[in-house]
Amino acid sequence: MQEPLKQHLIDPEICIRCHACVEACPVEAISFNDDNVVVDAKICNQGLSCMGPCPTGAIDSWRVVTQPYSLEEQLGWFELPEQAEIAVSTEGSDADTDGVDDVIAALLNEAHQGAGGQAKAPASASKPEVNLYSTKNPIKATIQGNFRLTAEDADSDVRHIIVNLGTGKFPVLEGQTVGIIPPGHDANGRPHQPRLYSVSSPRDGERPSTNNLSLTVKREELGVCSNYICDLARGDEVTLTGPFGSTFLIPQDPQAKLIMVCTGTGSAPFRAFTMHRQRVMPDVNGTMKLFFGARTPESLPYFGPLGKVPQEFLEKHFAFSRIKDQPKTYVQNRLLQDAAAIAPMLSDPNTYIYVCGLKAMETGVESAFQDIASEIGLNWLDIRDVMRDGGRYHVETY
Ligand SMILES: Cc1cc2nc3c(=O)[nH]c(=O)nc-3n(C[C@H](O)[C@H](O)[C@H](O)COP(=O)(O)OP(=O)(O)OC[C@H]3O[C@@H](n4cnc5c(N)ncnc54)[C@H](O)[C@@H]3O)c2cc1C
Known part of the structure; x- marks a missing residue:
């Protein structure tokens, strides 16, 4: 089975068809017709030169796929397709959610x-522990605090979330990320995939020698996991994977x-x-x-x-x-x-x-x-x- 890849796309609902990206792309991967502006996955090298000139952000659209969307498919879109569940080779395994951690690894790599x-x-960096917990073997923790960091009338709701690991072993270094698994299932009835969040506390906890960590989470409109996290209250249980990242x-x-x-x-x-x-x-x-x-x-x-x-x-x-x-x-x-x-x-x-x-x-x-x-x-x-x-x-x- 083909490895998942992150395909660069253009959101037809946001794009204003100014074609600035077409001119900016040095490898000529972007083309258009009367309806849509589209990216050829066979040519796109993800050099990102097209990002800066885009006035709307429509250019910054991505889907993890095993079979890239063709130009014909993209030209027919009125909106971006939802992120599909990625089927990754599950040879030798027995769980529906196997492969999800491979997708997380691919996202982190990207x-x-x-x-x-x-x-x-860095040569002098401490050696990180990685992949201690997976979707098959996650760790449960408890919410210790949830504080809004942006003003009530600001246009974004960003929160400082403190996660208490109790007696659980979850060693993190500054710069690493953790996975959070939102509860419930997606439209296809599969358990939600974990999302990645950077740790915003130092290795020894929010206060020295506390077994907790903090995250900085922005509520995304209609986002599954960010809304779940931003609505968590003190004492609620949360499910983590990771830690991830070694560079x-x-x-x-x-x-x-x-x-x-x-x-x-x-x-x-x-x-x-x-x-x-x-x-x-x-x-x-x-x-x-x-x-x-x-x-x-x-x-x-x-x-x-x-x-x-x-x-x-x-x-x-x-x-x-x-x-x-x-x-x-x-x-x-x-x-x-x-x-x-x-x-x-x-x-x-x-x-x-x-x-x-x-x-x-x-x-x-x-x-x-x-x-x-x-x-x-x-x-x-x-x-x-x-x-x-x-x-x-x-x-x-x-
Ligand atoms: C290495 C790494 C580190 C990260 N660190 C952080 C961090 O520290 N803090 C942080 O906040 N985020 C971080 N992220 C992003 C985070 O992982 C999630 O991608 C983000 O929180 C959105 O997840 P979600 O489940 O809320 O959105 P999803 O449900 O996955 O949706 C993805 C996007 O689609 C939109 N969407 C969903 N459903 C619909 C719909 N029906 N109609 C229209 N739009 C829709 C959402 O608004 C969202 O923007 C990081 C990502 C990576 C790769």
């Missing part, structure tokens, strides 16, 4: 592909300088990174920069607590794109504003770059690093290769 190649863990990890070396770039819930691992460093190396100043984008301060998760972290410990650069009477500012604009400080860091072997959040942010961030590098006569793609091979360039977008 989320890390923006690094431009095979990501590696997007923090270096333990105090000399390591971190440039962290995020939007929305992409802040989750960076909350964990910051808290970990505050606990283990509180006197190491001037080594962490955070570039954080949101529409407004009210919709930026952890805006209040972040303000309390001293600037010399964590240098914060916020970018807001929807403040009345102010120009729209995105993380890439903030990176460029800090170019004089970032440029020398690009050739410093102690620099580590992490990008986390919406897939659509990658193009702008990459192009900002390209501009910063070329200003000092360097080629960003060469630098990125060196950094990635040394476990110093990390992308996790979804």
Whole structure:
């Protein structure tokens, strides 16, 4: 049976048929007729050049498939098909949900592909435990807290969820993800697949030496798992798989300088990174920069607590794109504003770059690093290769 792959598609309901993506695609994988704009899975190399120019976000549509949708099928769509249950080879197994963890692994792999190649863990990172719990063998935990992080009138509902693991063994490192299995069944009567969420607490828990972890979850309209999690109350039981991820990890070396770039819930691992460093190396100043984008301060998760972290410990650069009477500012604009400080860091072997959040942010961030590098006569793609091979360039977008 064919391995599942994440197929790039265009949402016909959101697309305004401006064809900016058609021009942006360097391999000519995107074409159109009078009805729809479509992506040829045989040609698309998922280079993501088409993401930036799309004004609506319709371009950022994906389905995990074993048989890619043909151009003819896509041209006939009025809406995207629902994500189908993926049948993965179940040879030698007896459970309906076998293969689901392979799909999770494929999603995680895909989320890390923006690094431009095979990501590696930082040499000094702690060794992570992975795949301790699967859909066949999950772990039960209890909700300890559920707090809204964004203002009540903000356009997004992002929540800080604390999960108490009781006496269960669930060791996580900052930067890892966990699977949450929503209860119930999908339209085909199969148990729901787990969804991935980044851990936003440090390895030793929300408070030192507590066997709990936190997640940063955004409620997606009509989303099965995000609504389930955002509605959980203190004391409710939740089912976890994982931990997952063995490369997007923090270096333990105090000399390591971190440039962290995020939007929305992409802040989750960076909350964990910051808290970990505050606990283990509180006197190491001037080594962490955070570039954080949101529409407004009210919709930026952890805006209040972040303000309390001293600037010399964590240098914060916020970018807001929807403040009345102010120009729209995105993380890439903030990176460029800090170019004089970032440029020398690009050739410093102690620099580590992490990008986390919406897939659509990658193009702008990459192009900002390209501009910063070329200003000092360097080629960003060469630098990125060196950094990635040394476990110093990390992308996790979804
Ligand atoms: C590596 C990784 C890390 C991640 N980390 C985080 C994290 O830290 N925090 C976080 O919040 N998310 C994170 N995610 C995303 C998360 O895994 C889920 O994809 C997300 O919460 C949506 O899941 P869902 O079950 O709510 O939506 P699903 O039910 O899977 O739906 C997917 C999308 O389709 C839309 N949809 C569903 N049904 C309909 C319908 N009938 N009509 C129209 N639209 C519909 C939903 O709005 C949603 O946007 C991560 C993903 C990856 C790959």
